[in-house]
Amino acid sequence: MTRSDTGRAEAFSDAVIAIVITLLVLELQPPETEPGGLLAALLGQWPTYLAYAASYLYLAVIWLNHKSAFTRIREMDIGLHWSNLGILATLALLPWPTAVIIDTGKTGNLTDERVGVALYAIIGALLCLSWLVFFSHLARHPELTEEEVEDSYFARERPRAAAGVVLYLAAGAVGVLVHPLIASVIFVILPVFYGLTSHGIEHRPTFLRGI
Amino acid sequence: MTRSDTGRAEAFSDAVIAIVITLLVLELQPPETEPGGLLAALLGQWPTYLAYAASYLYLAVIWLNHKSAFTRIREMDIGLHWSNLGILATLALLPWPTAVIIDTGKTGNLTDERVGVALYAIIGALLCLSWLVFFSHLARHPELTEEEVEDSYFARERPRAAAGVVLYLAAGAVGVLVHPLIASVIFVILPVFYGLTSHGIEHRPTFLRGI
Amino acid sequence: MTRSDTGRAEAFSDAVIAIVITLLVLELQPPETEPGGLLAALLGQWPTYLAYAASYLYLAVIWLNHKSAFTRIREMDIGLHWSNLGILATLALLPWPTAVIIDTGKTGNLTDERVGVALYAIIGALLCLSWLVFFSHLARHPELTEEEVEDSYFARERPRAAAGVVLYLAAGAVGVLVHPLIASVIFVILPVFYGLTSHGIEHRPTFLRGI
Amino acid sequence: MTRSDTGRAEAFSDAVIAIVITLLVLELQPPETEPGGLLAALLGQWPTYLAYAASYLYLAVIWLNHKSAFTRIREMDIGLHWSNLGILATLALLPWPTAVIIDTGKTGNLTDERVGVALYAIIGALLCLSWLVFFSHLARHPELTEEEVEDSYFARERPRAAAGVVLYLAAGAVGVLVHPLIASVIFVILPVFYGLTSHGIEHRPTFLRGI
Numbered sequence: 001m002t003r004s005d006t007g008r009a010e011a012f013s014d015a016v017i018a019i020v021i022t023l024l025v026l027e028l029q030p031p032e033t034e035p036g037g038l039l040a041a042l043l044g045q046w047p048t049y050l051a052y053a054a055s056y057l058y059l060a061v062i063w064l065n066h067k068s069a070f071t072r073i074r075e076m077d078i079g080l081h082w083s084n085l086g087i088l089a090t091l092a093l094l095p096w097p098t099a100v101i102i103d104t105g106k107t108g109n110l111t112d113e114r115v116g117v118a119l120y121a122i123i124g125a126l127l128c129l130s131w132l133v134f135f136s137h138l139a140r141h142p143e144l145t146e147e148e149v150e151d152s153y154f155a156r157e158r159p160r161a162a163a164g165v166v167l168y169l170a171a172g173a174v175g176v177l178v179h180p181l182i183a184s185v186i187f188v189i190l191p192v193f194y195g196l197t198s199h200g201i202e203h204r205p206t207f208l209r210g211i
Numbered sequence: 212m213t214r215s216d217t218g219r220a221e222a223f224s225d226a227v228i229a230i231v232i233t234l235l236v237l238e239l240q241p242p243e244t245e246p247g248g249l250l251a252a253l254l255g256q257w258p259t260y261l262a263y264a265a266s267y268l269y270l271a272v273i274w275l276n277h278k279s280a281f282t283r284i285r286e287m288d289i290g291l292h293w294s295n296l297g298i299l300a301t302l303a304l305l306p307w308p309t310a311v312i313i314d315t316g317k318t319g320n321l322t323d324e325r326v327g328v329a330l331y332a333i334i335g336a337l338l339c340l341s342w343l344v345f346f347s348h349l350a351r352h353p354e355l356t357e358e359e360v361e362d363s364y365f366a367r368e369r370p371r372a373a374a375g376v377v378l379y380l381a382a383g384a385v386g387v388l389v390h391p392l393i394a395s396v397i398f399v400i401l402p403v404f405y406g407l408t409s410h411g412i413e414h415r416p417t418f419l420r421g422i
Numbered sequence: 423m424t425r426s427d428t429g430r431a432e433a434f435s436d437a438v439i440a441i442v443i444t445l446l447v448l449e450l451q452p453p454e455t456e457p458g459g460l461l462a463a464l465l466g467q468w469p470t471y472l473a474y475a476a477s478y479l480y481l482a483v484i485w486l487n488h489k490s491a492f493t494r495i496r497e498m499d500i501g502l503h504w505s506n507l508g509i510l511a512t513l514a515l516l517p518w519p520t521a522v523i524i525d526t527g528k529t530g531n532l533t534d535e536r537v538g539v540a541l542y543a544i545i546g547a548l549l550c551l552s553w554l555v556f557f558s559h560l561a562r563h564p565e566l567t568e569e570e571v572e573d574s575y576f577a578r579e580r581p582r583a584a585a586g587v588v589l590y591l592a593a594g595a596v597g598v599l600v601h602p603l604i605a606s607v608i609f610v611i612l613p614v615f616y617g618l619t620s621h622g623i624e625h626r627p628t629f630l631r632g633i
Numbered sequence: 634m635t636r637s638d639t640g641r642a643e644a645f646s647d648a649v650i651a652i653v654i655t656l657l658v659l660e661l662q663p664p665e666t667e668p669g670g671l672l673a674a675l676l677g678q679w680p681t682y683l684a685y686a687a688s689y690l691y692l693a694v695i696w697l698n699h700k701s702a703f704t705r706i707r708e709m710d711i712g713l714h715w716s717n718l719g720i721l722a723t724l725a726l727l728p729w730p731t732a733v734i735i736d737t738g739k740t741g742n743l744t745d746e747r748v749g750v751a752l753y754a755i756i757g758a759l760l761c762l763s764w765l766v767f768f769s770h771l772a773r774h775p776e777l778t779e780e781e782v783e784d785s786y787f788a789r790e791r792p793r794a795a796a797g798v799v800l801y802l803a804a805g806a807v808g809v810l811v812h813p814l815i816a817s818v819i820f821v822i823l824p825v826f827y828g829l830t831s832h833g834i835e836h837r838p839t840f841l842r843g844i
Contacts, residue, residue, distance in 0.1 A: 022510075230651060436645045
C-alpha cells in the first residue's frame with residue numbers, strides 16, 4: 001500500500017530531524033591532549049556540552065511541535081509540502097551557527113562573537129518565519145485539517161511564531177550592540193520557553209491533562 | 212504486519228533522500244579565519260550558500276515528484292525496484308559534482324571549471340535518464356499503477372524526462388564551448404523550471420487547485 | 423493518514439538508533455601504514471574491533487528493549503515523549519566515551535585511562551537512569567499501556583534499570599580506584615547480561631518460548 | 634498504533650541499509666589537484682568509481698533480498714531479530730574492506746593487496762553466513778512465516794547462502810595464493826550473480842513474470 005502524502009511527509013521529516021539531532025551529538029570527539037591532561041581537557045569543553053544540550057533540546061521541541069501539528073492535518077497540498085520543506089531546510093542549518101558561536105567563543109575575539117550571535121539570530125528568525133508560513137497556510141486552508149480541529153486553531157498559532165521572528169532578531173541586535181553573551185543566554189532560553197508553552201502540548205486530550 | 216513492496220520502497224527512498232538533503236546542509240562549516248575576519252569570511256562564502264540552496268531545491272523537487280509518482284503506483288515488480296534504485300544512486304551522486312564546481316570556482320582555473328560543469332551535466336543527464344527509465348517501465352506496465360490512473364499518464368511523463376537528458380547535455384556543451392558560468396546558471400534554473408511545471412503537481416485533486 | 427504519536431515516536435527512535443549503530447561501524451577506516459605493513463596494522467587494531475562489537479551489541483539490546491516496551495504502549499503523553507527523547511539523547515552519546523577509552527588505550531597513560539572509564543561509567547549510568555525515568559512514567563500512568571498489559575509490568579522493570587545505574591557507577595569507581603581494565607571488562611559484560619535477562623524478551627508469547 | 638515487530642525490524646533495517654548505501658556514494662570527494670589537472674585526476678579515480686558501483690549494486694541486491702524475505706515473514710521471535718541484527722552488522726562492515734582494497738590499489742604493494750582481498754573475503758563470507766543463520770532459523774520455525782509460504786521455502790534458500798560462504802573464502806584464497814586482482818573481479822561478479830538468480834525474485838507473482 002502506498003503511503004499517503006501526510007504519512008510520507010512525516011516519515012521524511014522524522015528522518016531529516018533524526019539525522020540532524022543525532023549527528024549533533026555524534027560530533028562530540030575525544031579531545032586531543034598531552035598524556036595525563038584528559039580530565040582538564042574534558043572539563044574545559046563545557047561550553048560545547050552546553051551548546052549541544054541546548055541544540056538537542058531545541059530540535060526535540062521542534063519535533064514535538066511538528067508531530068503535534070501533523071496530528072491535526074488530514075491532507076497536504078503542494079503549498080503545505082513546500083512550507084514543511086522550508087522548516088526542514090532551516091532546522092538543518094541550526095548546527096552551523098551553533099558551531100560558529102562555539103568557535104568564536106574559543107578565540108574570544110569580540111567582533112567575531114558579535115558576528116556569530118547575529119548569524120544565529122538570523123537563522124533562528126528564519127526558522128520561526130518558516131513556521132509562520134506553515135501555520136498561515138493551514139489557517140487559510142481549513143480543508144487540509146482534521147474535521148475535529150477548530151478553524152481558528154492554526155490562526156492562533158501564528159502570533160507565537162511571529163513573536164519568535166521578532167525575539168530572535170531583537171536578541172541578535174542586543175548581542176551586537178550590547179554584549180554577545182546576553183544573546184547566547186537568550187538563545188538557550190527561547191526554545192525552553194517555547195517548549196513549555198507549546199500550544200500543541202497544552203491542548204492535549206483531557207485524560208492526559210495534569211501530567 | 213509486513214509492509215508492502217511499495218511501502219518499503221517509499222520508506223527506503225525517503226531515508227536515502229533525507230540523508231542526502233540533510234548532509235548537504237550539514238556540510239556547512241564555520242570558516243577558518245584570522246581574529247576579526249569572520250564577517251568577511253562568511254560573506255565570501257556566498258557561492259557555497261547558493262550551491263547548497265540550489266541542490267536543496269533540486270532534491271526537494273525530486274522528493275515531491277517521487278512521492279507524486281508513488282501515489283499512482285499500486286504494486287512494484289523487480290524492474291520498477293531497479294529503476295527506483297537507479298534514481299536513488301544518481302541523486303546521491305549530486306553533491307559530488309556540486310562540490311567539484313564549488314572547488315573549481317575557488318581556484319578559478321578555466322579548464323577545470325569546464326571539466327566541473329561537464330561532470331555536473333553528465334550526472335544531471337544520468338538523473339533524468341533514470342527517471343526516463345522509471346516512467347517508461349510504468350508506461351509499459353499499466354498493471355502496476357492504481358486503477359484510477361489513466362494508462363497514458365506515465366507515457367506522457369516521458370518527454371519531460373527525455374528533454375532533461377538533452378537539456379543537461381546541451382548546458383554542459385555550452386559550458387565547455389562558450390563559458391562555464393552559463394552552464395552553472397542553467398543548472399540552477401532547470402530544477403526550478405521542472406519543479407514549477409511538474410505534471411504530478413499540476414494534476415492534483417480538484418479541491419486543491421488554485422493554491 | 424497521519425501516523426499516531428506512538429508510530430512517529432517509534433519511527434523517529436528507529437532512525438536515531440539506526441544512525442548511531444551504523445555510523446559506529448562505518449567509522450572503521452583503513453589504517454595508515456607503510457607498504458607491506460597492512461596485516462600487522464589491521465591485527466593491531468583489535469581493541470577497536472572489540473569496542474565496536476561491544477557498542478553494536480549494546481545498541482542492539484537497547485533497540486530490542488525499546489521495541490519490546492513499545493509493543494506494550496497504547497498511547498503517549500508529553501512526559502513519555504520527553505522520557506523517550508532522554509533515552510535517545512543518552513544512547514547517542516555512547517560512541518563518545520567509547521572513542522575516549524580507545525584513545526586512552528593507545529597512549530596508555532593510566533591517569534587518562536581512569537578518566538576514560540569514569541566518563542563511560544557516567545554516560546552508562548545516565549542511560550540506565552533515562553530508562554528508569556521511562557519505566558517509572560509508564561508505571562505511574564497505566565492508562566498509556568495496552569489493555570492486556572498487567573498494571574505492575576513497568577513497575578517491575580524499574581529495579582533492573584536502577585541496578586544498572588548503581589552497577590555502572592560501581593564499575594567506574596573500581597576502574598578509578600583499582601584498575602581501568604576491570605571497568606572495561608564490566609562495560610562489555612553488563613549489556614550482554616541485560617540482553618540475556620531482558621524482561622521484554624522472557625515474556626514473549628507462549629508459542630515462541632524455548633527458542 | 635504501535636507497529637508490529639516485523640514493521641519495526643523492516644523500518645530499522647531500511648534505515649541502516651539506506652545509511653550505508655548513501656554514505657558510500659556521498660564519500661566521493663572532489664580530487665585535490667594542481668590547477669588544470671582536474672580532468673586527469675577525475676579519470677584517474679576510475680577504480681574508486683568501480684568499487685562504489687560494485688558496493689552499491691551489492692547493497693541494492695541485499696535490500697531486495699531482505700524485502701523479499703520479509704514479505705514471507707508473519708511474525709518475529711528473538712532469534713530472528715538477532716539474525717537480522719547480524720545481517721545488518723556485517724553489511725555495515727562492507728565499506729571497510731572496500732576502502733582497504735582501494736587503498737592498497739593506490740600504493741600497489743602486492744603483500745598489502747593480498748591482505749586486502751583476504752579481509753574482503755572474510756567479511757563477504759561472514760555476510761553470507763549471517764544470511765545462512767537467518768534462513769536456517771526460518772526453516773526451523775515455519776510458524777513465523779506467512780501461511781501461503783511453503784514450509785520448505787527457506788530451507789531451499791540455505792544452500793545458496795552456504796555456497797556464498799565457500800565462494801567468498803575460495804575467492805580470498807585464490808587472491809592470496811595466485812593474484813589479488815582475480816579475487817577483486819570475483820567480488821564484483823558474485824553479487825551480480827546472486828542478484829540475477831535470486832530465489833525471491835524468480836518466484837515473483839505470475840503476472841510479473843517475463844519482465
